Amino acid sequence: xxxxxxxxxxxxxxxxxxxKRVVALDNVSLKIKKGEIFGIIGLSGAGKSTLxxxxxxxxxxxxxxxxxxxxxxxxxxxxxxxxxxxxxxMIFQHFNLLSSRTVYGNIAFPLxxxxxxxxxxxxxxLSLIDLVGxxxxxxxxPAELSGGQKQRVGIARALASNPEVLLCDExxxxxxxxxxxxxxxxxxxxxxxxxxxxxxxxxxMNVIKEICDTVAVIEDGRIVEQxxxxxxxxxPRTPAARRFMKSxxxxxxxxxxxxxxxxxxxxxxxxxTVRISFVGDVAGxxxxxxxxxxxxxxxxxxxxxxxxxxxxxxxxxIIDLMGENQKIEAAMEFLKDRGLELEVLNGGxxxxx
Amino acid sequence: MxxxxxxxxxxxxxxxxxxxxxLSALVGVPLGIVxxxxxxxxxxxxxxxHKVLSTIINIGRSLPFIILLVAIIPFTRWLxxxxxxxxxxxxxxxxxAIPFVARVVExxxxxxxxxVIEAAQAMGASTSQIITKVMIPEAVPGLILGxxxxxxxxxxxxxxxxxxxxxxxxxxxxxxGYQRFRGDIMxxxxxxxxxxxQGLQSCGSWLAARLNRR
Ligand SMILES: Nc1ncnc2c1ncn2[C@@H]1O[C@H](COP(=O)(O)OP(=O)(O)OP(=O)(O)O)[C@@H](O)[C@H]1O
Ligand SMILES: [Mg+2]
Numbered sequence: 079x080x081x082x083x084x085x086x087x088x089x090x091x092x093x094x095x096x097x098k099r100v101v102a103l104d105n106v107s108l109k110i111k112k113g114e115i116f117g118i119i120g121l122s123g124a125g126k127s128t129l130x131x132x133x134x135x136x137x138x139x140x141x142x143x144x145x146x147x148x149x150x151x152x153x154x155x156x157x158x159x160x161x162x163x164x165x166x167x168m169i170f171q172h173f174n175l176l177s178s179r180t181v182y183g184n185i186a187f188p189l190x191x192x193x194x195x196x197x198x199x200x201x202x203x204l205s206l207i208d209l210v211g212x213x214x215x216x217x218x219x220p221a222e223l224s225g226g227q228k229q230r231v232g233i234a235r236a237l238a239s240n241p242e243v244l245l246c247d248e249x250x251x252x253x254x255x256x257x258x259x260x261x262x263x264x265x266x267x268x269x270x271x272x273x274x275x276x277x278x279x280x281x282x283m284n285v286i287k288e289i290c291d292t293v294a295v296i297e298d299g300r301i302v303e304q305x306x307x308x309x310x311x312x313x314p315r316t317p318a319a320r321r322f323m324k325s326x327x328x329x330x331x332x333x334x335x336x337x338x339x340x341x342x343x344x345x346x347x348x349x350x351t352v353r354i355s356f357v358g359d360v361a362g363x364x365x366x367x368x369x370x371x372x373x374x375x376x377x378x379x380x381x382x383x384x385x386x387x388x389x390x391x392x393x394x395x396i397i398d399l400m401g402e403n404q405k406i407e408a409a410m411e412f413l414k415d416r417g418l419e420l421e422v423l424n425g426g427x428x429x430x431x
Numbered sequence: 432m433x434x435x436x437x438x439x440x441x442x443x444x445x446x447x448x449x450x451x452x453x454l455s456a457l458v459g460v461p462l463g464i465v466x467x468x469x470x471x472x473x474x475x476x477x478x479x480x481h482k483v484l485s486t487i488i489n490i491g492r493s494l495p496f497i498i499l500l501v502a503i504i505p506f507t508r509w510l511x512x513x514x515x516x517x518x519x520x521x522x523x524x525x526x527x528a529i530p531f532v533a534r535v536v537e538x539x540x541x542x543x544x545x546x547v548i549e550a551a552q553a554m555g556a557s558t559s560q561i562i563t564k565v566m567i568p569e570a571v572p573g574l575i576l577g578x579x580x581x582x583x584x585x586x587x588x589x590x591x592x593x594x595x596x597x598x599x600x601x602x603x604x605x606x607x608g609y610q611r612f613r614g615d616i617m618x619x620x621x622x623x624x625x626x627x628x629q630g631l632q633s634c635g636s637w638l639a640a641r642l643n644r645r
Contacts, residue, residue: 134553136552136553159555160555160556161555162555163552163553163554163555164554164555166553168550168553170546170550172544172546174544174546174549174550175547175550176547176565176568176569177544177569177644178568178569178642178644179568187551187564188554188555190564191551191554191555191556191557191560191564192555219644220644235554239554239555245553
């Protein structure tokens with residue numbers, strides 16, 4: 079598991095010159111382990127596609143090196159590059175199937191260009207069609223398929239030459255939520271079945287939450303944070319990552335609650351509105367009842383949200399803490415000691431005692 | 432007598448058009464392919480080759496056929512030994528159709544989704560594999576429609592080729608219908624020409640639709 083499959087070291091990619099100059103990737107370094115599902119998330123224009131396209135040299139970076147299974151792809155050219163690309167499957171947002179070929183013909187394509195024997199091609203294609211569950215569509219043309227079915231063909235085609243790496247460029251962005259789920263399930267299945275390393279870029283939080291082990295957040299061509307999905311999503315460390323999480327998480331504080339917290343300031347009656355974020359085991363602990371019993375503060379729950387990332391619960395709770403200021407402070411210390419992240423949404427009244 | 436004349440002229444027209452279509456495709460299709468793949472950000476970017484080729488093709492297309500016909504007489508004579516007759520007419524017809532074919536092929540190939548070509552590149556396809564296994568098969572309907580258009584144009588030009596003694600239906604209708612006041616021959620040649628053009632276009636459109644999987 080800890081073997082490195084893909085390594086990017088100080089990769090920089092610049093498009094255009096002068097006025098039109100865009101630094102799409104700015105000194106990006108990443109390590110992707112063998113067999114993991116590595117997600118890269120970022121807003122539109124952050125440089126996700128550029129990053130993934132550098133991995134199979136569809137884009138050539140101006141600086142830095144990219145190494146795949148010990149081979150430096152950034153140095154390869156011509157025949158050698160083509161040979162290495164056969165070990166890197168890729169699927170696309172708009173599927174990019176050959177419209178003139180049937181499902182069978184599309185999946186056979188990478189094998190044909192690799193010069194595989196006809197009989198072997200047939201055997202391999204049939205087993206792949208079976209794997210992706212399209213046995214009844216074998217002679218259909220792409221125009222006759224649904225989006226989900228097209229992506230299944232794309233996945234089968236990408237797997238045809240037994241790649242070690244699968245690159246997914248917004249593979250589910252053109253699909254509805256239901257179909258997205260089934261495609262993600264298929265990706266997870268092939269990841270486990272073939273110990274395939276998957277690099278997946280997306281702007282959809284759900285995709286990362288659903289199947290990724292590790293995530294990197296990219297902003298303006300820079301990786302602002304990376305780590306295990308749960309860590310990064312629930313406790314972003316850098317301001318940039320936090321900003322990004324705020325922009326994509328629909329579970330941010332509802333506007334009414336924020337307003338209410340501020341109004342509480344006006345009433346000058348003391349108390350604080352606090353957001354508690356938690357990850358993992360603490361979610362099961364009876365912190366709120368201990369709070370009331372031990373510190374004699376009143377707790378008013380305004381908002382609660384619980385979500386799971388790969389079986390790890392995480393979420394947030396917004397509460398009003400009311401009572402003497404000292405007790406409120408002590409209660410907040412207690413919560414912090416339990417490993418919870420606290421954020422005061424209003425100032426409350428300055429302690430007078 | 433009239434039928435013999437018509438039949439012979441029909442054959443000459445088909446021969447001139449067919450031969451020059453095939454010959455111009457042999458040169459024009461590769462030129463069209465080069466034109467496309469040398470574009471910036473295509474599979475073999477080469478701005479200089481692209482620019483030079485594009486300019487030559489534009490010059491070729493802007494020359495009126497009747498001028499080209501006369502201007503290349505020495506070349507025709509050098510190439511096929513004669514500048515007159517049906518065979519002599521094939522050379523200018525071919526030369527004039529080459530740039531046309533190149534543009535028609537370019538248009539058809541540029542219509543292909545770039546993503547599909549990119550997918551083939553990502554799979555490790557070579558330039559020649561991308562051309563033969565992706566670009567051409569994907570562009571078949573567009574290529575058929577384009578070449579149909581070239582053929583229809585060649586029929587029109589072949590009438591002018593009568594001017595160098597190339598024969599054919601156009602020539603017949605001028606020599607008999609116009610110069611000798613044979614209204615019946617004029618009528619029949621026109622009917623046959625219209626029928627050929629109609630038939631050709633219908634076949635082309637039908638085939639293109641038939642092969643279109645998009
Ligand atoms: N071929 C190109 N020429 C010029 N600029 C480009 C090119 N490709 C990408 N860029 C620029 O590089 C930046 C990163 O683009 P990229 O496509 O990698 O973003 P992205 O994160 O994939 O966005 P999206 O989510 O919209 O697909 C953008 O500012 C884009 O305009
Ligand atoms: Mg993109």
